[in-house]
Amino acid sequence: MKLLLINPNTDASFTELIGREARKGVFPGTEILCESAPGAPRFIETHKDEVLCAPGMMALAEKYSDVDGVVIACTCDPNLDVLRELLDCPVVGAGESSMLLALTLGARFSVLQTSESSVQAKRELVGKYGLSSRCASVRPILEDEGANLEERLIAAGKKARDLDGAEVITLGCAGFSGLDSRLTEALGIPVVDGVLAGVKMAEALASRGFTTSRRGKYRGE
């Protein structure tokens, strides 16, 4: 099985990190292609960034039209609807996949975000998927609550667990990939990485030959 991971931004270290982590957890026979969307913004932070990375993402989808599944390796799932519309093979988002796996591990999940400014967008994404009643909170990590990313994620995760009643944590940025195991240990509750979750969902769907519905939302042209 061949899966295409699309990094919607053009930060090379991101692409490298994502590809490396994705390959760790795959089933025998799963091959991971991981590329950055050509012509996309350096980072995906605004609504404008999301539309500007669309052409590059579509170009990648066309270039690798023979893959068995596609993972959008960014937890805000930019242009997920566009790619589902264009492609027959399963397309999943890192954000969506991390929430779906989280639903099976505890009653309510919290999402940890890189900054306060991205909280509302993620809250709306959860709402778009119809999962708000299962979401305990969306919390930003805070600059002054730790010396490094890991410490800040632990601080935010503890608040989600103790103040918001989160039973599971999902990582709200693909750049947090690789920290899930240590965070799981530190927080004592499951922590789900979006990129890995996306790979697992894509494997699950592609191995059974599922294709996106052509009725209604993803009807295409």
Added chain:
Amino acid sequence: MKLLLINPNTDASFTELIGREARKGVFPGTEILCESAPGAPRFIETHKDEVLCAPGMMALAEKYSDVDGVVIACTCDPNLDVLRELLDCPVVGAGESSMLLALTLGARFSVLQTSESSVQAKRELVGKYGLSSRCASVRPILEDEGANLEERLIAAGKKARDLDGAEVITLGCAGFSGLDSRLTEALGIPVVDGVLAGVKMAEALASRGFTTSRRGKYRGE
């Protein structure tokens, strides 16, 4: 006051229709600019079309940076979030505006769509705005229920009114502009045209100097 109406598609007859209807209902002193998004698809029907018309819409917003308000003259409100993020002046969508006005005229509204294939997308738009509990239904017009557009809209509107309990109708396509008065008369309940509603909301907001919030969702860069 100067308002920019953006037709996200490049169908010239659409642009002409929209501009003409918009100018009918304005307050003294309101000037309407109406342009088509350069480089956009001929019609906006798919998720792909929505992202492909974004660059042209952004270009128009930049070109007319001195306007007092912007109306996206398409009831699926493509790239509303992007333009709100980019501009300080009020930006409204024809779809959103028609629903907001409808809320003041009756308990529940129904939206009439051009085709069955666009129903789910509009349903999700209503949900995105948090207005699902006020929406009686989203209904397509049907080819075989009338000899022309007006007859088909009346047929669909009657079903919305009698079967779904709609007390108000909103027109789910900018191409229906100009038919609202005759439909109001035929159906006996208020019918709200999206383009006109957008102009009225933009006038209301711009006349009081409101600007889009820069906290959270529309923070921009």
Added chain:
Amino acid sequence: MKLLLINPNTDASFTELIGREARKGVFPGTEILCESAPGAPRFIETHKDEVLCAPGMMALAEKYSDVDGVVIACTCDPNLDVLRELLDCPVVGAGESSMLLALTLGARFSVLQTSESSVQAKRELVGKYGLSSRCASVRPILEDEGANLEERLIAAGKKARDLDGAEVITLGCAGFSGLDSRLTEALGIPVVDGVLAGVKMAEALASRGFTTSRRGKYRGE
């Protein structure tokens, strides 16, 4: 266009304030009549007050039956349903209108109330309009959080913005009219005054000849 503003209570300074503020933002040709409901309680604070001000409000509606629109200039929107039922011209509430405008300026709004005792009633009003998912919070101003009304509103608004994630503020009392500009500046997010919002919505609706639906909720006798 002639608009009737009804102050449901009989506090003369309220009526004077509301009329003065309302006239500030109107379009050329809009004439504002502003009167207090005869025989109403001094202030509208309880459910009993709401029913007791109804006869006076209906009397005003009858007296000025030639107006083009009516604004209930109290943010708890007392007897809005009664007047919509009785009148053909558009009738809007200050509370409802402030929320509808707020929806176009940010993802979620908070309402500031005069006292803790009125919080639940406003929360239910938001729910009645079907807008709970767009409401970040309803917050009271607190006696000990400022030397005057303006300071207390700023204190409450900061909590709404920083703790509840409000992107827009609506003023939950007509008596706050006139403070919106200074609050907008102090808080850095849009602040919507209910009376002004009501006037703008009434202008928008009346200028296009909309009338309340006679199907279902507002069918009348």
Added chain:
Amino acid sequence: MKLLLINPNTDASFTELIGREARKGVFPGTEILCESAPGAPRFIETHKDEVLCAPGMMALAEKYSDVDGVVIACTCDPNLDVLRELLDCPVVGAGESSMLLALTLGARFSVLQTSESSVQAKRELVGKYGLSSRCASVRPILEDEGANLEERLIAAGKKARDLDGAEVITLGCAGFSGLDSRLTEALGIPVVDGVLAGVKMAEALASRGFTTSRRGKYRGE
């Protein structure tokens, strides 16, 4: 225990019917006072009727200030909030009570109304109580679906049961009192009369000395 049943309208046959039915199902020691609200409209059908019957209802509450509980014997529960605010003893509505009992008898209930024009108001009442997810439908009886009231109620009840999935029926008009047993038999599912339900809830609350909360919604003056 002394319970006051308030008929908000002034139809004497209604008052007589309600009083007679209410007395049938009480516990030993429960005394039923049943009076019509003085000065109220003949029937309660509009929002205007609801506010116009308020003074008479308040007068009755004052006149019988020594009762142990009050039942508003109209299933649209007019002025329930006003009386709860004014009185310390429990106040229940026939509509609310019938829904609460119904919740214990099946998963979802349907409400049968006298006419299509009252359907939306009842739907909103269900929503106000937060019970929409438990309500299968609100259905009107139809003139041409039976030779008399009982036949029409059976026809509407069958549709609720078979098309909407109702497991329980509540009667949406106090004028339907006395028909519950025969309807239960005809439909094969529980049918809850509002007046009786109100009496049972009032007995339950009053026998334990419960009083309405004075925090928040019913704080009074």
Added chain:
Amino acid sequence: MKLLLINPNTDASFTELIGREARKGVFPGTEILCESAPGAPRFIETHKDEVLCAPGMMALAEKYSDVDGVVIACTCDPNLDVLRELLDCPVVGAGESSMLLALTLGARFSVLQTSESSVQAKRELVGKYGLSSRCASVRPILEDEGANLEERLIAAGKKARDLDGAEVITLGCAGFSGLDSRLTEALGIPVVDGVLAGVKMAEALASRGFTTSRRGKYRGE
């Protein structure tokens, strides 16, 4: 009337307490049978405990098949669906009943739980009944917030009232029975005991001969 109270656990002091409190508030002629489910776990704390006490509960239901109503005297309402399915007479849960009575006494209720670990289960129970929008919070009592159970309940109740906006409190454990009066006095808002509420609801339902619907959810075999 004969009511069966089933204590799902086998703690004898619980059974004794529940039976004693239940008998205090009944109408003349109501006889209370109170027994512990044979073979059940000592306490009902986990999902496993809930299924393990089912056979004993069913055995009691069969043994006392002539009763007029059944109360499950545990606020997590274990196996309520099972008993409703098996029995024709009304079956109510202490948790459900306390919430239903609370709905008539204030706008929103909070539930007080014995421990943090049971909060999510109770939150889901509220959701199962469709009452989430009326629930201000579910709060645990805390070991270090009082010298005894009563003090801890008062501390938690004050937080629910002042921080969460609860207007009514329901007691989330049958073991809190008997404390309702003192808590009502201490908190100044109504406090509803589950066992008593269950008895009152069962009396109300049984006195009118209601039976559980056999359509849909409780169809049985």
Added chain:
Amino acid sequence: MKLLLINPNTDASFTELIGREARKGVFPGTEILCESAPGAPRFIETHKDEVLCAPGMMALAEKYSDVDGVVIACTCDPNLDVLRELLDCPVVGAGESSMLLALTLGARFSVLQTSESSVQAKRELVGKYGLSSRCASVRPILEDEGANLEERLIAAGKKARDLDGAEVITLGCAGFSGLDSRLTEALGIPVVDGVLAGVKMAEALASRGFTTSRRGKYRGE
């Protein structure tokens, strides 16, 4: 990886069918154990059946305590909460898993049930998972709409697709296993079998070493 499939009922042909279908779609290295819950009812149709199959399910879980994941091979997901509480390895239900996969293939799914009597229970299961807004309908197959199971499923699926707007179908009975491919072809939209979906979700979760959260809902003893 070793996965345990638990058939909660004791119908041997069911167990055989489930095991055979489950093995078809697994990744290399996945071993499927499939057993029937000892002492369980012949079929799982009532709430009583659900609690009566619990001991057998727990016994299987204990017997095969070394497996990497457990699938409850019944789409009403009986005792899912109990097993999640007891086991550290991932436990998934066939019903839940089919819905989660369906979420990635279209906007809204419908569930097809064996009979009308099971519709409400499945509707509540969807609600329990917080997925109601993504569910177009729960529909029973009807005896008179086809000569065999496949024809009836196609008839019900067409109604779900055309009348309810379903974009994806999930099979609401483990006994429908093996028909998914033919139904997908006949209906032209994706059809998700619960048993297969459960196996894929279990593989996904187990391959990454996820374990159920011990905070809150599944805390256990």
